[in-house]
Amino acid sequence: MVAPAKQDALLAQMRKGTLQYCVLALLADEERYGFDLVRSLAETDGMVTSEGTIYPLLSRLRRDGLVETTWRESTSGPPRRYYRLTADGRGALDAFRGEWGRFRDAVDHFVERKAG
Amino acid sequence: MSTTPDKLVERYLKHLEVELDDLPRDRRREIVDEIEGHIAEARAGLEHETEADVRNILEGLGDPADIAEDARERFEVRPPPAAQPFKPGWMEVAALILLLVGGLLIPIFGWIIGVVLLWFSNAWNVRDKIIGTVFVPGGLVLPIGLAVFSSGVSGGTCGPVISGSGRAITAAPCSYDATSTNVFGIVAVIALIVVPIVTTAYLAYRLRQQPSAAAIA
Numbered sequence: 188m189v190a191p192a193k194q195d196a197l198l199a200q201m202r203k204g205t206l207q208y209c210v211l212a213l214l215a216d217e218e219r220y221g222f223d224l225v226r227s228l229a230e231t232d233g234m235v236t237s238e239g240t241i242y243p244l245l246s247r248l249r250r251d252g253l254v255e256t257t258w259r260e261s262t263s264g265p266p267r268r269y270y271r272l273t274a275d276g277r278g279a280l281d282a283f284r285g286e287w288g289r290f291r292d293a294v295d296h297f298v299e300r301k302a303g
Numbered sequence: 304m305s306t307t308p309d310k311l312v313e314r315y316l317k318h319l320e321v322e323l324d325d326l327p328r329d330r331r332r333e334i335v336d337e338i339e340g341h342i343a344e345a346r347a348g349l350e351h352e353t354e355a356d357v358r359n360i361l362e363g364l365g366d367p368a369d370i371a372e373d374a375r376e377r378f379e380v381r382p383p384p385a386a387q388p389f390k391p392g393w394m395e396v397a398a399l400i401l402l403l404v405g406g407l408l409i410p411i412f413g414w415i416i417g418v419v420l421l422w423f424s425n426a427w428n429v430r431d432k433i434i435g436t437v438f439v440p441g442g443l444v445l446p447i448g449l450a451v452f453s454s455g456v457s458g459g460t461c462g463p464v465i466s467g468s469g470r471a472i473t474a475a476p477c478s479y480d481a482t483s484t485n486v487f488g489i490v491a492v493i494a495l496i497v498v499p500i501v502t503t504a505y506l507a508y509r510l511r512q513q514p515s516a517a518a519i520a
Contacts, residue, residue: 203373221337222344229363237365239319242337243374246330264347268337 202234207244207253208287209234211272211280214254218271221245245270253279308357312342315361322371325380334374338364391510395426402435403503421506431509435502 206228213219213227224245225238235241248254253276258266272280316339323331345360346352364370375381401408401417409416421427421435 203376220344222341225341237363237369237373238341239338239364239367239370240373242334242341243330243370243377245337246333246374247377250330264343265340267340267344 199236202236205287206234206241207248208280208283210241210244210248211253211276211283214270214272215277215280218257218269220259220267220269222267224270248276252276307354308346308352311354311357311361312346315342315364315367319367319370322367323374326371326374326378330374330378334370338370391426394420394424395510398424398435399503399507402506403499426510427506431506435506 209228210224213224219227221242225235225241228235228241229238245254249256249270252273254270255273256268256270259269261267316335319338320331320335323334326334341364342360346357349356398417398420401413402421403417405413405415405417407413418436422432427435
């Protein structure tokens with residue numbers, strides 16, 4: 188039996204590890220600015236506990252060359268930094284999609300059988 | 304519009320900046336700028352901004368300490384070594400005592416041991432250590448100062464008086480009368496007694512104040 192605190196930490200780690208692929212997926216079809224990205228992520232319950240943590244992640248993705256940014260003028264205020272996928276980012280996302288599908292199916296296979 | 308929301312935002316960003324201190328500068332700038340932009344976007348979307356709205360925005364972003372912890376993990380920056388509270392040990396206490404009166408207990412050597420302990424300790428940063436070493440090494444100078452004072456009274460020295468470590472501690476005037484020597488001597492002795500106490504008090508204060516920040520350097 189895993190202690191509840193440990194289980195929370197594990198779930199937080201899983202969330203943290205998969206969050207970057209959720210961000211890459213959100214950028215797969217269109218470029219977005221930070222606030223817009225955060226809003227989309229926050230719409231889904233349980234994905235982001237502290238919205239501010241998205242920004243270190245975006246900075247890291249940029250430095251790893253998975254996303255690139257452009258400043259664009261905004262009609263409603265100061266310019267915004269827009270993020271979009273690079274070829275490497277797309278590659279990382281596609282690779283994760285394949286792996287994740289297998290992983291999710293495998294976990295479902297065991298977890299759901301036991302529950303049902 | 305009330306200025307309180309602006310103050311809340313300012314305080315939040317300042318707090319964030321401090322928490323992100325151990326990140327490389329450009330990364331810290333980028334993150335703080337983006338979060339500042341986020342807050343501005345969120346506030347611009349409000350029709351009638353209230354203080355509660357701004358508090359909700361900041362709460363949604365999360366505690367700056369949590370954001371910083373996440374950022375350190377993302378950038379594989381080690382957390383500050385003294386994130387766990389630093390406890391001054393025997394070394395710090397001995398260093399302070401020896402710096403203050405070490406030169407009286409064991410002439411000169413007591414002070415040197417104090418300086419060595421000061422530099423070996425993780426409790427102070429380099430600036431504090433230099434202050435502790437250079438700014439009136441009381442344990443060393445006090446006995447010399449007393450010697451200078453007494454020799455000054457009993458006939459006088461001429462020219463700079465050099466301490467054992469080669470530092471000029473005072474330049475005694477060549478021509479003087481007994482009164483000016485006495486005044487000079489009294490001022491010097493007071494300085495040599497008071498300043499080491501102040502220095503030691505400062506170092507003791509630094510032990511208690513922000514120990515984790517001091518230990519990084």
